Amino acid sequence: MASDWETDEALVARAGAGDRLAAGELIVRHTDKIMASCYRMLGDRSSAEDATQETFLRLWRHASRWRPQGAKFETWLYRIAMNICLDRLRKKKREAPEEAAPEQIDTGLRADEAMAVDDTRRIVEEAIAELPERQRLVITLRHYQELPQREAAEIMGISEQAVESLLARARRSLREKLMPQRDVLYEGRA
Amino acid sequence: MDRETQINDETLDRLLNAADTPSSNDQFKAQLLSDFEAEIGRARSGSRARLFSWSGFWSPSQLFASLRAGPGGLGGALTHKLAPKLATKLAPKFAPVAAACATVFLAVSGFSTGAATANASNDAELYAYADETVTAFLDSGSSVVLEDLWAED
Numbered sequence: 001m002a003s004d005w006e007t008d009e010a011l012v013a014r015a016g017a018g019d020r021l022a023a024g025e026l027i028v029r030h031t032d033k034i035m036a037s038c039y040r041m042l043g044d045r046s047s048a049e050d051a052t053q054e055t056f057l058r059l060w061r062h063a064s065r066w067r068p069q070g071a072k073f074e075t076w077l078y079r080i081a082m083n084i085c086l087d088r089l090r091k092k093k094r095e096a097p098e099e100a101a102p103e104q105i106d107t108g109l110r111a112d113e114a115m116a117v118d119d120t121r122r123i124v125e126e127a128i129a130e131l132p133e134r135q136r137l138v139i140t141l142r143h144y145q146e147l148p149q150r151e152a153a154e155i156m157g158i159s160e161q162a163v164e165s166l167l168a169r170a171r172r173s174l175r176e177k178l179m180p181q182r183d184v185l186y187e188g189r190a
Numbered sequence: 191m192d193r194e195t196q197i198n199d200e201t202l203d204r205l206l207n208a209a210d211t212p213s214s215n216d217q218f219k220a221q222l223l224s225d226f227e228a229e230i231g232r233a234r235s236g237s238r239a240r241l242f243s244w245s246g247f248w249s250p251s252q253l254f255a256s257l258r259a260g261p262g263g264l265g266g267a268l269t270h271k272l273a274p275k276l277a278t279k280l281a282p283k284f285a286p287v288a289a290a291c292a293t294v295f296l297a298v299s300g301f302s303t304g305a306a307t308a309n310a311s312n313d314a315e316l317y318a319y320a321d322e323t324v325t326a327f328l329d330s331g332s333s334v335v336l337e338d339l340w341a342e343d
Binding site: 020023024027028031035049052053056057060120121124125128139143144171174175178179182185 | 197199202205208218222223
């Protein structure tokens with residue numbers, strides 16, 4: 001039986017041995033973060049939910065392969081999730097190459113609620129959605145998930161220096177995208 | 191933010207924080223757990239077809255037919271890629287089962303006639319042998335499937 005005090009590492013070891021309760025506990029613990037990251041990458045709730053589900057199924061299938069001396073469990077899980085998101089984005093691009101325009105963020109709100117969505121939030125979300133995949137990924141990991149540079153590097157399979165440089169480029173891109181809207185952002189008092 | 195200035199780091203951070211990051215809700219979590227249970231149940235059904243067809247993999251008959259096409263074809267390439275992995279990646283935990291699976295792959299693709307005669311003298315026996323080994327593999331509680339072996343080097 002899974003307990004609150006059990007570490008992720010202990011749980012994944014048990015999941016690897018076929019303990020579905022341990023796997024279930026990992027799902028409960030990590031769904032929020034994984035879902036949020038997938039949403040940030042994919043831009044709509046439904047795709048994010050699908051990617052989250054796929055992440056945990058893959059976790060279950062691969063759990064026996066995880067080794068404590070390797071990557072931290074959470075880093076490993078993020079890597080699975082982000083790879084799934086990147087695959088989905090690439091597949092989407094292949095299927096609709098003519099639709100190079102940035103995705104519209106689906107806020108999951110009803111029409112009347114959407115009317116009331118804060119302009120600042122909408123503008124920022126659109127700017128993030130317009131970023132190239134890897135820039136969006138680095139913003140997701142470093143800003144939203146607040147992961148240390150080393151972990152972000154491990155997840156992305158690049159050096160820490162490359163993460164730093166990618167993050168700088170992502171932030172510069174965001175500034176450029178947001179600048180023309182600064183009057184609205186100013187009104188929004190983000 | 192000051193409209194006269196550039197967007198500085200602090201302002202950018204504040205703007206990023208204004209973007210919505212929805213979390214999952216309880217209903218989604220419950221659904222996720224339920225789907226997960228269902229998937230595990232299917233994976234452990236003991237079905238050879240399930241193992242081979244997971245995630246759109248070929249059916250057993252397609253797979254075996256392709257393997258029989260010989261080393262030069264797709265089946266041969268598949269066997270080259272899969273058989274060593276079956277033999278090494280699942281070891282040591284599932285070594286006997288992995289070795290048996292690898293033997294079947296090698297045998298049906300003609301890479302190792304010795305293995306074929308050692309374990310099965312005709313198609314029916316070979317299929318039965320494959321069934322036994324795969325069922326044993328599933329019964330062992332492993333969640334490793336061919337898709338995983340195929341996906342990573």
